[in-house]
Amino acid sequence: MTETPNPHIIDADALTGEMHPIRRVVVSIGSNLGDRLDALQGAVNALADTPDVWLTSVSSVYETEPVGAPEGSKNYLNAVVLLDTTLPAHRLMERALTVEVAFDRERTDVRNAPRTLDIDLIQVGDRRANDDTLVLPHPRAAERGFVLVPWHELESDAVLLDHGPVAELLEKVDTTGVVKREDIALELP
Numbered sequence: 173m174t175e176t177p178n179p180h181i182i183d184a185d186a187l188t189g190e191m192h193p194i195r196r197v198v199v200s201i202g203s204n205l206g207d208r209l210d211a212l213q214g215a216v217n218a219l220a221d222t223p224d225v226w227l228t229s230v231s232s233v234y235e236t237e238p239v240g241a242p243e244g245s246k247n248y249l250n251a252v253v254l255l256d257t258t259l260p261a262h263r264l265m266e267r268a269l270t271v272e273v274a275f276d277r278e279r280t281d282v283r284n285a286p287r288t289l290d291i292d293l294i295q296v297g298d299r300r301a302n303d304d305t306l307v308l309p310h311p312r313a314a315e316r317g318f319v320l321v322p323w324h325e326l327e328s329d330a331v332l333l334d335h336g337p338v339a340e341l342l343e344k345v346d347t348t349g350v351v352k353r354e355d356i357a358l359e360l361p
């Protein structure tokens with residue numbers, strides 16, 4: 173027997189007025205060039221100002237040793253932001269790239285070159301992607317202490333899609349180069 177849709181049940185798509193579900197997004201932000209804290213706060217503010225994006229939490233700020241970066245690279249400041257959004261994942265990625273450019277992010281041919289601002293989408297709900305502009309979940313998140321430590325601070329039961337609980341991933345990752353900065357913090361607008 174086919175069920176008649178119940179007109180009193182409104183799904184998330186209908187509530188947002190768009191055909192997109194609300195997704196929980198984990199965002200990693202980092203900077204190792206210029207005024208690092210200013211850039212991270214700028215990223216938080218810009219994400220919070222984005223239509224159809226609702227920031228829910230911001231981690232502590234961590235001083236982190238550069239991973240896979242050219243010789244002589246300076247330490248990063250890193251943090252993780254959690255947000256809810258109805259934006260399609262690719263639209264959120266475009267927005268992140270626009271914000272990076274607004275903070276004078278320059279792209280060079282040098283892999284992991286120092287940067288004023290880096291915004292990585294770690295996970296967008298249970299969305300998977302693998303194209304030229306977006307790979308989800310982020311392909312290197314599972315081995316990055318500078319992502320896992322601040323994420324775990326916000327959500328101790330977090331699970332990285334296709335990889336498992338963040339708490340378990342942390343047992344396999346060297347986190348000695350990831351140090352919480354007690355003297356500075358980001359504001360949730």
Ligand SMILES: Nc1ncnc2c1ncn2[C@@H]1O[C@H](COP(=O)(O)OP(=O)(O)OP(=O)(O)O)[C@@H](O)[C@H]1O
Nearest residue numbers: 284290291292293294304305306307308309310312
């Ligand atoms: N999940 C993702 N988060 C951020 N950028 C992504 C993602 N998937 C694909 N990209 C693409 O990667 C490019 C970003 O490259 P970028 O030079 O910032 O990489 P990176 O931050 O130096 O290195 P890594 O990807 O290892 O963090 C962008 O053009 C973006 O479209």
Ligand SMILES: Nc1nc2c(c(=O)[nH]1)N=C(CO)CN2
Nearest residue numbers: 202236237238239248284318
């Ligand atoms: N500590 C640290 N190292 C990195 C970072 C980063 O944000 N923090 N980002 C990179 C490329 O995205 C490469 N290496």
